[in-house]
Amino acid sequence: MDIKFTNRGSTLIAAFSGELDHHFAEYVRNKIEREVIKATTRDVIFDLTGLSFMDSSGIGVLVGRYANIRKLGGKAAIICSNGRIRKILEISGVLKLMPVYSELNDALRALSGA
Amino acid sequence: MDIKFTNRGSTLIAAFSGELDHHFAEYVRNKIEREVIKATTRDVIFDLTGLSFMDSSGIGVLVGRYANIRKLGGKAAIICSNGRIRKILEISGVLKLMPVYSELNDALRALSGA
Amino acid sequence: MQPVNEMKLEFLSKSSNEAFARVVAAAFVSQLDPTIEELADVRTAVSEAVTNAIIHGYEDETGTIRMVCRLYERSVEIEISDEGKGIEDIELAMQPLYTSKPEMERSGMGFTVMESFMDRVKVRSKPGEGTTVTLYKTFSSAERPRKKQEK
Amino acid sequence: MQPVNEMKLEFLSKSSNEAFARVVAAAFVSQLDPTIEELADVRTAVSEAVTNAIIHGYEDETGTIRMVCRLYERSVEIEISDEGKGIEDIELAMQPLYTSKPEMERSGMGFTVMESFMDRVKVRSKPGEGTTVTLYKTFSSAERPRKKQEK
Ligand SMILES: Nc1ncnc2c1ncn2[C@@H]1O[C@H](COP(=O)(O)OP(=O)(O)O)[C@@H](O)[C@H]1O
Numbered sequence: 001m002d003i004k005f006t007n008r009g010s011t012l013i014a015a016f017s018g019e020l021d022h023h024f025a026e027y028v029r030n031k032i033e034r035e036v037i038k039a040t041t042r043d044v045i046f047d048l049t050g051l052s053f054m055d056s057s058g059i060g061v062l063v064g065r066y067a068n069i070r071k072l073g074g075k076a077a078i079i080c081s082n083g084r085i086r087k088i089l090e091i092s093g094v095l096k097l098m099p100v101y102s103e104l105n106d107a108l109r110a111l112s113g114a
Numbered sequence: 115m116d117i118k119f120t121n122r123g124s125t126l127i128a129a130f131s132g133e134l135d136h137h138f139a140e141y142v143r144n145k146i147e148r149e150v151i152k153a154t155t156r157d158v159i160f161d162l163t164g165l166s167f168m169d170s171s172g173i174g175v176l177v178g179r180y181a182n183i184r185k186l187g188g189k190a191a192i193i194c195s196n197g198r199i200r201k202i203l204e205i206s207g208v209l210k211l212m213p214v215y216s217e218l219n220d221a222l223r224a225l226s227g228a
Numbered sequence: 229m230q231p232v233n234e235m236k237l238e239f240l241s242k243s244s245n246e247a248f249a250r251v252v253a254a255a256f257v258s259q260l261d262p263t264i265e266e267l268a269d270v271r272t273a274v275s276e277a278v279t280n281a282i283i284h285g286y287e288d289e290t291g292t293i294r295m296v297c298r299l300y301e302r303s304v305e306i307e308i309s310d311e312g313k314g315i316e317d318i319e320l321a322m323q324p325l326y327t328s329k330p331e332m333e334r335s336g337m338g339f340t341v342m343e344s345f346m347d348r349v350k351v352r353s354k355p356g357e358g359t360t361v362t363l364y365k366t367f368s369s370a371e372r373p374r375k376k377q378e379k
Numbered sequence: 380m381q382p383v384n385e386m387k388l389e390f391l392s393k394s395s396n397e398a399f400a401r402v403v404a405a406a407f408v409s410q411l412d413p414t415i416e417e418l419a420d421v422r423t424a425v426s427e428a429v430t431n432a433i434i435h436g437y438e439d440e441t442g443t444i445r446m447v448c449r450l451y452e453r454s455v456e457i458e459i460s461d462e463g464k465g466i467e468d469i470e471l472a473m474q475p476l477y478t479s480k481p482e483m484e485r486s487g488m489g490f491t492v493m494e495s496f497m498d499r500v501k502v503r504s505k506p507g508e509g510t511t512v513t514l515y516k517t518f519s520s521a522e523r524p525r526k527k528q529e530k
């Protein structure tokens with residue numbers, strides 16, 4: 001499990017790779033929180049493209065981070081191409097909180113556009 | 115586990131791939147025996163390059179086939195680049211029966227040359 | 229019906245064993261030649277049940293989790309059990325979004341995910357005695373051509 | 380010494396479970412961050428011991444094989460046991476090239492391979508009661524930098 005950050009203006013892109021389960025949830029949570037509170041961050045894109053596995057522990061991580069991003073006045077979006085992970089996002093209602101895209105550019109456009 | 119055969123003149127090349135253990139030993143044995151008894155086969159090269167795993171069950175297969183090839187008047191050689199498999203060949207004395215090479219061409223030259 | 233193959237695994241309720249349990253279940257079930265998608269379904273459901281045993285069953289203690297897999301001609305039965313806390317109200321626990329640990333950022337979606345990816349999920353539990361979750365799935369493999377020699 | 384992690388596996392003495400047992404041992408041991416070579420050593424030794432339990436321990440019957448893995452800070456202990464035939468003369472059995480089943484094309488190199496790839500191999504056996512082979516190995520991982528966050 002790994003997570004890498006890049007900035008595009010005030011948008012933080014958090015790119016996950018590997019397997020996201022309960023074992024790595026706290027590690028990922030702390031890593032993201034440290035980046036989110038930086039003054040340079042407003043919106044956040046969760047890029048799940050590199051994940052080979054995610055279960056409902058990942059939902060907890062995403063929803064928890066989403067709440068904090070909103071509190072700080074930002075927006076969030078998800079990039080995901082894996083059908084199973086997308087289904088988990090869907091049944092858990094995450095897609096009602098954050099839009100999901102297949103491409104980074106679409107997510108960037110949506111966040112800046114709105 | 116898979117095994118593929120090609121002929122170079124009277125030399126049969128048996129190319130193994132996957133994991134060779136006791137579970138697949140009989141399957142491999144039967145496959146090779148069917149090719150060895152063909153009139154077109156004299157010498158045999160066991161190409162182990164594609165094996166990701168082999169244990170001492172593989173030794174039994176090789177030594178057993180070697181005995182039959184010799185009975186039919188042929189010679190045999192091995193191609194192997196994996197260090198662990200080579201060590202198993204060495205400690206079990208297989209290298210005293212059959213020469214081992216890293217390259218197919220060397221094995222072909224040795225069999226035809228001798 | 230007699231299983232064609234069977235295994236029992238016991239391991240400690242450490243979070244590093246979540247990935248281990250997924251690997252074991254997938255490796256065993258792969259003997260039935262499931263599709264990659266079916267195998268991922270199993271991995272996901274096993275991960276949910278094992279995580280629950282660790283977080284909810286044993287909470288902060290270290291206990292033993294047991295996973296039994298039974299393979300039939302084209303289906304699997306996976307039983308995951310703990311001797312932990314147990315569940316008071318199973319019906320409530322299985323509701324989507326219900327969690328007893330929102331402070332741990334649990335989503336309450338574990339059972340729902342298991343039910344989405346498996347054919348059937350059975351839960352037996354007694355407060356103070358533990359919980360057993362049984363996951364059932366039938367594979368499409370019987371309809372696909374099988375590499376006979378590799379069985 | 381208390382293990383940092385432990386697991387117990389029971390499976391049927393079917394040859395299709397040889398690969399399964401290797402996967403399980405490797406997946407568990409990989410928690411110690413061994414090198415790829417060290418992991419392959421473990422896979423090879425486990426394969427030998429499990430194959431012996433199937434072929435020699437249970438011969439034509441189906442019995443249960445038990446594998447216990449204990450992880451310590453930087454070493455592993457793997458116990459593989461059957462309740463099969465047992466070994467009359469352990470010293471003879473462990474001789475290179477000795478096999479009681481030459482007609483099955485066994486090479487008699489199983490124990491020698493185990494001893495080459497592990498640090499120590501202990502065999503306990505009683506005719507009619509079964510055999511337990513314990514494999515020990517210490518890894519170099521403690522000397523290599525560890526990805527702390529991933530533990
Ligand atoms: N093995 C278990 N032992 C005790 N309680 C459990 C167990 N599994 C599930 N539960 C209870 O069921 C609830 C719902 O579980 P689940 O749907 O997996 O969501 P989550 O794990 O996100 O809370 C848990 O919050 C817990 O109260």
Ligand SMILES: Nc1ncnc2c1ncn2[C@@H]1O[C@H](COP(=O)(O)OP(=O)(O)O)[C@@H](O)[C@H]1O
Nearest residue numbers: 431435436472478479485486487488489490510
């Ligand atoms: N689990 C076991 N139960 C009974 N006998 C065994 C067992 N393991 C090994 N043996 C005996 O020890 C001999 C040597 O084993 P090994 O060195 O692995 O060679 P091989 O398996 O090729 O015969 C076997 O031929 C068998 O007689």
